[in-house]
Amino acid sequence: MSLERKDDHDHGGWMKSRDLSPVEKGYLTVLIWLDRRLRIVDYLELMEDLYYKANLQMPKSHTEQYNLDNKFWYWYPLYALGSFSTLAYVVAAISGALLGFYYSPSTAAAGAEGELTVAYASITFIMTELNFGYLLRSLHRWSAQVMVAAVFLHMLRVYFTGAYKEPRELNWILGIVLISLTMVFGYTGYLLPWDQLAFWAGQIGVEMSLSIPLAGEWVAQLIFGGFSLSQSTLQRMYILHVFFLPFITTALIAIHIGIVWMQGIAEPH
Amino acid sequence: MAPSDETDEEVRADGTGIVPPDDETPTWGERKTRSQGLSRLTYEYFERSRREDQDMRMESSYVERDVLGFPTWPHEMIRNLAITSFFVGMMIFLSATLPPHIGPPANPSQTPAVILPDWYLYWSFGLLKLGPLNPDLAILGGSKLMADRTYGVLANVVIVGFIAIVPFLNKGSARRPVEQPFWAAVGVFGVVFSFTIAALSVKNLIPMDPNLLFDLTFLVPPVAGFIAYAVLRTMREGYMFELNRRYYRLRPPK
Ligand code: HEM
Numbered sequence: 141m142s143l144e145r146k147d148d149h150d151h152g153g154w155m156k157s158r159d160l161s162p163v164e165k166g167y168l169t170v171l172i173w174l175d176r177r178l179r180i181v182d183y184l185e186l187m188e189d190l191y192y193k194a195n196l197q198m199p200k201s202h203t204e205q206y207n208l209d210n211k212f213w214y215w216y217p218l219y220a221l222g223s224f225s226t227l228a229y230v231v232a233a234i235s236g237a238l239l240g241f242y243y244s245p246s247t248a249a250a251g252a253e254g255e256l257t258v259a260y261a262s263i264t265f266i267m268t269e270l271n272f273g274y275l276l277r278s279l280h281r282w283s284a285q286v287m288v289a290a291v292f293l294h295m296l297r298v299y300f301t302g303a304y305k306e307p308r309e310l311n312w313i314l315g316i317v318l319i320s321l322t323m324v325f326g327y328t329g330y331l332l333p334w335d336q337l338a339f340w341a342g343q344i345g346v347e348m349s350l351s352i353p354l355a356g357e358w359v360a361q362l363i364f365g366g367f368s369l370s371q372s373t374l375q376r377m378y379i380l381h382v383f384f385l386p387f388i389t390t391a392l393i394a395i396h397i398g399i400v401w402m403q404g405i406a407e408p409h
Numbered sequence: 410m411a412p413s414d415e416t417d418e419e420v421r422a423d424g425t426g427i428v429p430p431d432d433e434t435p436t437w438g439e440r441k442t443r444s445q446g447l448s449r450l451t452y453e454y455f456e457r458s459r460r461e462d463q464d465m466r467m468e469s470s471y472v473e474r475d476v477l478g479f480p481t482w483p484h485e486m487i488r489n490l491a492i493t494s495f496f497v498g499m500m501i502f503l504s505a506t507l508p509p510h511i512g513p514p515a516n517p518s519q520t521p522a523v524i525l526p527d528w529y530l531y532w533s534f535g536l537l538k539l540g541p542l543n544p545d546l547a548i549l550g551g552s553k554l555m556a557d558r559t560y561g562v563l564a565n566v567v568i569v570g571f572i573a574i575v576p577f578l579n580k581g582s583a584r585r586p587v588e589q590p591f592w593a594a595v596g597v598f599g600v601v602f603s604f605t606i607a608a609l610s611v612k613n614l615i616p617m618d619p620n621l622l623f624d625l626t627f628l629v630p631p632v633a634g635f636i637a638y639a640v641l642r643t644m645r646e647g648y649m650f651e652l653n654r655r656y657y658r659l660r661p662p663k
Pocket of ligand 1: 220222223298312314319406
């Protein structure tokens with residue numbers, strides 16, 4: 141007796157009986173191979189179910205229903221700002237990953253003179269010697285700035301259209317977490333070149349966290365690695381910027397957009 | 410499975426029969442009676458909400474209830490996808506034409522004349538400079554209740570906290586600004602304040618008497634909010650008239 145599982149439903153025969161193009165055949169082979177191992181069908185069904193539930197619940201909008209002629213409202217283009225933020229985030233993530241190949245977060249002295257730090261020297265290298273390095277850094281900076289601007293404007297659009305009201309309160313609060321994360325992203329990135337601006341902005345950060353009642357010293361040590369700026373400050377900023385924040389922010393953006401997908405876009409008719 | 414069942418049924422080793430067939434899947438009601446505690450409450454609620462959905466569908470007014478939203482796909486996404494490459498191109502153009510510069514290297518022993526964060530943190534930086542508003546207590550001999558810096562950090566928390574509870578203060582459904590002039594005016598106040606407080610944070614760069622700047626920081630936003638309110642109230646009359654006229658022409662009141 142063979143221990144090999146029988147192809148009970150004869151998927152192979154079914155495929156042969158159809159006149160399939162090579163693309164279709166390849167696609168089906170991969171799909172069946174994966175499905176027999178991972179039960180993809182179940183998950184697809186689940187997602188399809190979610191999709192239709194989400195969309196079928198939406199009644200006709202007020203403007204559609206009464207055929208009002210103000211269907212186009214001149215503020216609707218501002219509804220693209222949320223996805224503009226996402227887009228800028230993606231561009232920043234890609235250019236940032238590439239910058240990470242050349243940057244090292246170290247305050248050790250670079251070269252014999254002991255004037256410059258390794259971090260600063262690696263930025264100089266990217267800007268002056270690396271092919272298209274200046275464009276990479278420029279792209280990262282600009283996409284970050286654009287993202288912050290877009291997120292602010294997106295928040296204003298949501299506010300002025302009243303889109304934060306029931307049932308979207310959760311998404312509003314999630315949005316506030318996201319805008320804070322975006323600004324922390326910007327702040328930690330601002331410190332990485334370890335130039336004068338970075339250093340003194342870091343100094344203000346330490347002072348601000350020290351002035352938090354009760355927990356101040358603890359916060360300063362956790363985030364900045366001490367009460368004055370040092371190697372551990374730069375290293376912590378780096379790990380926050382390239383490890384913690386990307387994971388958290390990406391997950392929250394996915395949830396944020398998932399909720400929008402489920403609830404639909406608010407319509408101020 | 411009761412022992413008596415086992416005798417008249419053949420033992421199946423192929424794995425079928427483990428999962429109940431669809432028509433035997435218990436309903437919410439059956440699950441409710443079987444469970445207790447929190448899971449029972451959960452099933453009870455599910456049953457109720459199912460019934461609510463059902464009732465709403467049966468009622469003829471279902472399609473006419475307040476509009477919750479329109480689908481993200483395709484309404485929104487089509488437009489967003491269409492402008493994606495334009496936006497990315499814009500960012501690449503900006504970065505190719507305006508590359509960033511590199512400042513002088515960090516030097517702990519030399520404090521620069523101007524210390525600034527990036528522009529989007531100016532508002533927060535400005536809130537740290539509210540020292541003159543920090544109340545002092547006569548009992549403590551005029552000494553302040555909080556260090557100025559602590560006061561500034563607290564101001565940040567208060568502002569973010571206020572923004573966070575907005576959905577719980579202003580309820581109802583989504584409205585255009587002309588339909589709710591008050592909250593739009595609050596928004597205009599907030600936007601203008603974020604600019605004036607940002608200007609306050611860079612006061613050494615602004616050619617103006619710092620005291621005047623400080624006063625203007627708190628005077629300009631309410632004025633702007635008031636003007637916005639007046640304008641929107643005036644616009645609302647005409648807007649609502651138009652909307653109502655069209656609405657009732659299509660659906661004359663019964
Ligand atoms: C990283 C930052 C953010 C990203 C990537 C993001 C992304 C999005 C996207 C793609 C949408 C779909 C509708 C649209 O594009 O306008 C959306 C909707 C929404 N966002 Fe954001 N958002 C962010 C930050 C915020 C902030 C700061 C707030 C408010 C405090 C916020 C509150 C909302 C709300 C309430 C909706 C639903 C609006 C509606 O249904 O009309 N989001 N967001």
